[in-house]
Amino acid sequence: MIQGDALVSRIKYRRQIGNFVGGKRKEIAKYEIIRQEHYKAERLDIALRNKYFGFDCLHYSVSEASGSLKIKILNKTEQAGTVRALTIDAEAKAGEDFEKCDQILTFRQGEKFQYIEVKIIDDDNWEPDEDFFVHLLHPETGENYPEEDTKTRVTIIDDDKPGQICF
Secondary structure: OOOHHHHHHHHHHHHHHHHHHHOOOOOOOOOOOOEEEOOEHHHOOHHHOOOOEEEOEOEEEEEHHHOEEEEEEEEOOOOOEEEEEEEEEOOOOEOOOEOOOEEEEEEOOOOOEEEEEEEEOOOOOOOOOEEEEEEEEOOOOOOEOOOHHHEEEEEEEOOOOOOOOOO
């Protein structure tokens, strides 16, 4: 029979494993700043990557209170060139959850990467975590590049607590 601290430790361990397997994440405090990178593009098969430009990370998470998120765009050939970065709404909407970004990046010869910064809008309303996307486009035609590393997903983690119903 397990007693005392060993029992408490075992219960905590089982709860953590259960939450991990169930996909539940830890709660975050109001105004807690979280910026995480989840899936690096280098893990993709080489055939699925654009040979000129691409994102360093394919999925970011950011808390509402973080203020902004810097997204790294790679210039793989280190040649001079341009690429357009554009935010695309999903559950998260431009103007409500983040500020729209439509930017043309000009790389100089030998320049390996640049960042775009997307402002995250904090509100006091509870809502589920929401996603939006950033795509790399051809700067003149506006066409999407078909490769997997030319789009990234950003999840905005809500830091507000839902209301309570009391009787």
